[in-house]
Amino acid sequence: MTDTPALRTALAYFEAWTGHDLDGAMTYVAEDIVCDAPAGRLEGAEAYRAFMAPFVRILTGSRLIAAFGDEDTAVIMYDTETVPVKSAPGAECLTVVDGRIVRSRFVFDRVPFEAARRA
Amino acid sequence: MTDTPALRTALAYFEAWTGHDLDGAMTYVAEDIVCDAPAGRLEGAEAYRAFMAPFVRILTGSRLIAAFGDEDTAVIMYDTETVPVKSAPGAECLTVVDGRIVRSRFVFDRVPFEAARRA
Numbered sequence: 001m002t003d004t005p006a007l008r009t010a011l012a013y014f015e016a017w018t019g020h021d022l023d024g025a026m027t028y029v030a031e032d033i034v035c036d037a038p039a040g041r042l043e044g045a046e047a048y049r050a051f052m053a054p055f056v057r058i059l060t061g062s063r064l065i066a067a068f069g070d071e072d073t074a075v076i077m078y079d080t081e082t083v084p085v086k087s088a089p090g091a092e093c094l095t096v097v098d099g100r101i102v103r104s105r106f107v108f109d110r111v112p113f114e115a116a117r118r119a
Numbered sequence: 120m121t122d123t124p125a126l127r128t129a130l131a132y133f134e135a136w137t138g139h140d141l142d143g144a145m146t147y148v149a150e151d152i153v154c155d156a157p158a159g160r161l162e163g164a165e166a167y168r169a170f171m172a173p174f175v176r177i178l179t180g181s182r183l184i185a186a187f188g189d190e191d192t193a194v195i196m197y198d199t200e201t202v203p204v205k206s207a208p209g210a211e212c213l214t215v216v217d218g219r220i221v222r223s224r225f226v227f228d229r230v231p232f233e234a235a236r237r238a
Contacts, residue, residue: 036208038228065224066194066212068187075185075194077212077224089155091210091226093185093196105184105196107210109157111229 006096007069010076013094013101018062018080022053030100037106048104058082065089072096084116125215126188129195132213132220137181137199141172149219156225167223177201184208191215203235 009028016024026049035042035051042048061081068075077091088108095103128147135143145168154161154170161167180200187194196210207227214222 038230066192068189068194070187073185075187075196075210077194077210077226089224089226091194091196091212093210105208107196107208107226107228109226109228109230111157111233114230 004069004071004074005099006072006074006094007067009096009099009101010069010074010092010094011064011067014064014067014076014078017052017056018059018078020056020059022049022056025052028099028101030097030102033101033104035104035106037104038108038110055082058084085112088112123188123190123193124218125191125193125213126186128215128218128220129188129193129211129213130183130186133183133186133195133197136171136175137178137197139175139178141168141175144171147218147220149216149221152220152223154223154225156223157227157229174201177203204231207231 013025013028029045029048031045033045033048035048037051042051059080059082063079065077065079072095074094079087079089082088090108093105094101132144132147145164148164148167150164152164152167154167156170161170178199178201182198184196184198191214193213198206198208201207209227212224213220
């Protein structure tokens with residue numbers, strides 16, 4: 001794993017939210033973040049926080065699978081354990097400017113969460 | 120993007136399957152590949168091919184978003200366009216030994232595909 005500015009920010013953000021410190025995680029998120037998530041595009045830090053908060057609340061564990069980055073882009077893949085879903089892997093591609101995430105592409109499978117909601 | 124052995128293999132594999140050359144892609148996949156995909160674990164090249172084939176058939180376009188790697192691990196994130204789903208991003212974390220993918224973690228959202236199937 002090469003230490004780069006974008007990767008440092010991505011890992012600090014990841015460690016914060018997986019540690020249930022959403023306030024801490026948001027210090028790495030730009031006010032004008034644009035995030036393409038499975039349910040659609042999120043624009044702005046407030047929308048991003050509203051997206052992450054319910055997930056952080058049900059999070060019971062996490063494990064980093066891979067993390068790579070260069071000067072301005074980082075990709076992380078991880079597994080998470082949540083109350084309703086025991087293994088919920090995700091991947092994020094993050095564009096970082098001046099230590100803040102300005103662009104995110106967030107990939108995970110919503111099917112197990114929808115199944116848990118229906119159950 | 121740093122050129123590493125694992126990344127070279129990952130990109131050759133990606134270029135093959137996104138070019139509808141599944142035979143070519145499978146030359147980069149180990150006989151004993153273990154792949155954790157959204158629907159569960161796939162074991163062996165035959166199971167992996169059976170998983171990829173229907174997707175390659177409906178694929179109409181693709182775009183690499185990010186690709187990173189080191190000696191033995193690569194992560195790729197991409198967007199795909201398919202007949203039923205216009206934007207279906209995915210991420211793969213690939214472990215490569217001697218030019219073959221032996222371990223894969225495959226993340227994508229099944230919801231739009233299930234919705235298209237029901238429609």
